[in-house]
Structures are given as structure tokens and as C-alpha cells.
Amino acid sequence: MPHNIAMISDFFYPQPGGVESHIYQLSSKLIDRGHKVIIITHAYEGRTGVRYLTNGLKVYHVPFFVIYRETTFPTVFSFFPIFRNIVIRENIQIVHGHASLSSLCHEAILHARTMGLRTVFTDHSLFGFADAASILTNKLLKFILSDVDHVICVSHTCKENTVLRASLDPLMVSVIPNAVVASNFRPLHPSEYAVATTSNNSHSLPPPPPPPTSAQPLGPNDPITIVVISRLFYNKGTDLLIASIPRILATHPNVRFIIAGSGPKAIDLEQMLDRHILHDRVTLLGPVRHEEVRDVMVRGHIYLHPSLTEAFGTVLVEAASCNLLIVCTRVGGIPEVLPGHMTVFAKPEEDDLVRATSEAVGLLMGRGGPKGGVRRERFHEQVRMMYSWSDIARRTERVYDLITGSDSSESSRDGRGYYDPQEEAMWRHYGQPSRPASQNFALIDRLKRYYGCGIWAGKLFVLCVVVDYLLFVFLELWFPRSGIDICRDWPKKGKVAEMDGAGDDGGSSLKRDGTIRRTSVVEDDGG
């Protein structure tokens, strides 16, 4: 059964970023699977009102006051009237919020529960427990997640973190990772390589290395390029990077660095270069647009990621997809992201980072040791098989089916079912929790859940929820549902495909059932 889903987050295009592309990719893949998806975000400079993106993805840029780093001012109730209006006119059944720092998402989840809708929350980041800001954020998260139907985290570490922070039942938390569009992160094609080496040396980048050939290690004098692409913040481990670069360069005379990204630590980085006079071996590119990341990545052999905390690390997948060997710190969700043969792990400290980088250089030069040589040329294909957005959308759809209680076996209705029928039957009940999958809507039950949040906080939260409910009743009287226009849906491409399919089958079955489709394919193969 197709769902009507509203994705809500403060973070969306035109601002670039990981959460933004996650929302966009997931939404477009869900639309491909026959659902209706809208996105609600706040208004950006020059981007207000209602917009349509590719494939009929509708975006509401709600006019709101932005306070800090594109996060809206947390006015708990002011968003309710317009949120209710949008939800009613679009016939939304599931509200899916993203990013725990987005107040718009938290408010929307609260209001959605008041309105009796199913809610899902996706957490994209890790938080500490010690400092004051984290405690406050965690309390807020606990408040919101007391009454959410399901939570999705991007890695198991993130799940553990979220469960602890928000005191959740681990059974209602799923892990669905990010993905990359592998076709956007292809390694250099030989033809491209020729172009890139001959022309285009405008910004004094080192030429891209020749494509890795199988089992042909680099010689001791061949240049090795290490790429670092990250925002230069404390939590991204820029200090570690600054400390290790001189030592790495001193040990390996054939190594060069390309560093892209901007941030408050950029000055420290430049000072380090000045102090050690490393300008000829380290290239600073400054901020790089997301579309250009691949062009930078393909110029390197090794991708170095010294982050101190990371929930998932999409950039690692992107780098591996460009056939780079990964050197990264063993923090957060990073160890879950890539298989061991693509990565060299380090502890998040200077000495170990230098050791790991040297090990990676050694691996490239064929001094494999126990690991043997690396086959970088195979990375792209492997990553392409591991991560795809259609797979992510399928898994998210399963969460939706679970919380709405609709039959999950229909999830293969599009005929491109991920599992074949036997496996489908086997997986049908996978992930179904022992207790009812979704939370009760009765106000008194909701209040009970909120009351458990803390001695003072519990009472405050209950007050908020009661006010929210009264506001809801008031809105129902003042702006009755009958006065709200219902939108037309974007014409679905699926219908055309359905007609074609019916035509192919000679009109025998209009319903495009997954099993029928699959058997017919098998017959075709046999014949």
C-alpha cells in the first residue's frame, strides 16, 4: 500500500550537505517505488514558497526565522497551523523527521502525534553526554522521541548512542545506512585520464595517478597522493591532521597531500605549512562543491579521514567508490561502513595515525605483510554492490509498513523486489517487535510517556503536550478541515508502466504483482 510521506528537516537544498542529499535521494527513490513524498523545510535565501523538484517531489519552503547555521528558532507551537494545513491538503499519513539538531523536525513530530499521524525519526549524528549543550539536546531529544513510532539510525554506533540518549526501546530503532550514487563517484576512465594529464593544470593540482593495474604495486619512487576532504572543524580531527602531516611527509619523501575544505581550523593548517615549509608538497584547495569532490578524489591514492566523531561517514564510501585506499580513525560508526580490505584503521591519536598512514603507503607499494596487496581497482564495483539508494528506500519502506501495520509482503509490488518469493516469506516478519509496532494515540497514554522523562522535565513536557492538544482543538474549530483544499497528486509514472505491463501480459493481470512478474521473467529466461 503506497504511503503519503512528509519528510521534514531544517536542512535541505539549496544548502549542500549529507543530510540534505540523504533526504533528496531517499525521497526520489521512494517516489520511484510508488509512494507520494513531500519535503517540508524552512525558507532559504531566494528559495521560498512551494517548489517542485525532479519527478514531482514537492518542497514546501515554510517562511521561518533562521537563527544559527540554518536552524530555525525553536518556537514550539507557531509551526502547528501551517503544518496542519500542509498535512491535511497533502493527505499525509507518515511524518518522517531528519537530523536531531533541527527544531522544525522536532516540532513537526510533536504536532504529528497530536494529529494522530505515524512518525519516524532519522538520526544522522552522534552526541556526547558530558557537556551542557549535549545534556540539553539530549533532554529535548528524549522529549520528542518519547512518543515516536520508529527511529532510524545511520549506523549501529549511532543506534547505541541514540538509544542511550533518548532512553528508547532498542527494538523500535532500526539501522539503515546512508548510500552514495556510485555513478557520481566513478574512478577515472582511461580516456578521462588522458585529458586530465595533458590539459587542466590550472590550479596546480598534481596529475591524477594512472589507473591502478591489478597486482602491480607502486615503485618506491612513484609519487603517492593522499587526499583529505573534510570541513576543517575540531570534531573532524583537523588538529590530528595538522600534527601528523609533517611526520608523514618526513618519513615518506614521495608522498603529497591534497586538502580540500574550509572551516575555523584552516588558519592553523596554513600556519603549520608555513612553519615546516611544506607548500610544495601540500595543496590546499579551500571549499569544494559536492559535484567537484569526485574530481579531487580521483587524483589521489589514499583517502585520509582523521575524524574524532562520525555517525556514518558517507565521504568514506565516496572515496572508496573512487578506488581510493582509506585510512581512518576507528571512531563512531566508521568501522561499520566499509569492509576491512579497503581500510586501514588508526586510533584517534597522532602516533597511530602516522603508523596507519605508513602502513597504507606500504600496502600500495606491495609491502603487504599479512594483508597482502590491495586491489584498489575493484573497490568501485564492490561499493556499488554494497550501497544503493533503492536498497535504502526499500528498507525505509519496510519501516513504514511496520508502523502503519500494512502488509509488508506488498513491498515487492514493483516487481523489482529485493528478495525472491522464498526469501520474501522468510523475511516477512523480520524486525517485527514483540509489542505493538506503533504507539497508542490516546492523549492519556501519550501524557504518561512524556511524564516519565524526568522530575521537572516530565511535568514541563506534559504541559507542552496539553497545550499542543488544545491548540489542535482550536485549529480544528477555527480552520475546519472542510475549508482546506486537497492537492492534486503528481501524475505517477507507475501508471504508464502498469499499462505497458498489462499490454505485455496480454491483459491477463492488471495488478502488477511481484510474484507474477517474477515468474514471467523466469519463463522468459527459460524460453
Add this chain to the structure above:
Amino acid sequence: MSGWALAVESRSLGISGFVSRVRQRPLPERDNLHVSGMLTVKHPTPTTVRYTVSTRSPTRTFAAELTRLCLGALRFTIGLFLLLVLFAKARVTLVESNRSQTWYLDELFAKGALGHVATQVAEHLAWRWLIPSSAVILWAIFRRGYTEESLLVIRGLGVQTSTSSPTYLSTSSTRFIPTNVIQDIFIHEAFKGFEVKFYLAIVVEGEEDVVVVFPVSSVGSDSIACADRPQNILPKREALEEVWRGTKACLYEPKAT
């Protein structure tokens, strides 16, 4: 707002082959707070269409007409009486200050009962009360209780939008847009107050902003502040779609067959 009556009446002016159809949707009894306007479609000639949207109650029964008539008469009488009071007050003041015994219409105030009442009222009220209260009453009298907006489409020539004025004293504001500068007509959605609404807009060549066709609620009206809320006459989506289709069909010549 549920009761958008869609009354389509075509008055073909003696042109044969012009079918008149009348479609009326019954208005629900309750929900009088959100009584809304109606869309009226008229075909004065085969090549013109006039779409009118009004917040006026669409009922056309005898009782409703009679009530409307009585209210109008009452307004007129109150207005006249107010003028009379003002005049009497002026007279009283002048007479007191100038010590002159005669002014205009002395007989009326001396003998007529109405004049007497007006003088009584005028003597009891100070200027500082009289002026604001009369201003309020005059405003209430001249205020138009409804808003009417229309779109006149003339094939091959252009469209004319008009919005009725808020008072009876001024005329409606109109705008004519010739066909050759119309780039497109579309329906879109926009945030308006606490709502998202549909609107019909015309893209005019050489202008930064689009022209919103039934603009009262969509462009900067503080309708919530007014006494009667349903100033919001932005028609519902179906009505807009009807106007849009009709306009498209009428504005652009059908292909020669």
C-alpha cells in the same frame, strides 16, 4: 468555506447554438462562519467570458432580496439622519457663538419633528464625541460588505481583472492585459497567513511579478482583522481550475481546422 457554489449561467445574447447550462451546488446550512463567495461564469458574447467571484451570499430568494433591500434603506436613512444631526450641531454652535438668530433651514428645525429630535441630540453631544462617532457610522454606511472580483477574457484581445472597491464611494480597480504580453497563465500554491493556498496567476512580459487574478486574499489583505472573516475570497481549487481552463480555451484561438 465548504459551500462554494459554482453557478454557471450563460446568457447567450440571441446567438443560436449557444447552450446555456446552470449548475448549482446546494450550500450547507451550518458553517455560516465560513460562508464564501461563488464563482459565476457569464458569456456576454461567444468570444468573451466573465468569471466573477464574490463573497456576497449567493442565495437569491425573495426573503434574502427583501432583507438586502431593507438593510440598504436603513443605511440610507441613518446616513441622512446623521447628516441632519451634524448640520444641527453646526447650527447650534454657530448660533451660540455669533449671537445671530438666523441660519439656513430655520423653519425645519423650528417646526419639523425630525429637526427637533436632531437638535436635541446635537445639544446633548459635544463635538469631541460627535465627530469620531459620526466618522465610524459613516464608514460603516459606505463600506461595501462584500468583495467582488472578476476576470473578463476577450478572445484575441486580452483579459481584464477587476476588484471591487472597499467602499461605495470609490470605483473598482481594473487592469487590462493585452494578449500579446501574456506569457502564461498558471495555478500555483503559496503561503498565505497560516495557510497554503492556490492562486491563479498571469505572467506578463516585462514585469517582475506575476499578476494574481483574484488577488484580495492572496496579496496583502489584512482580512483576519476585519469583522467578518470570510473576506478570503480566493476560490477553491476546482473553481480556479475551471477559470483556468476557460481562460486558456478562450484566450488562445482554437486551431484552425
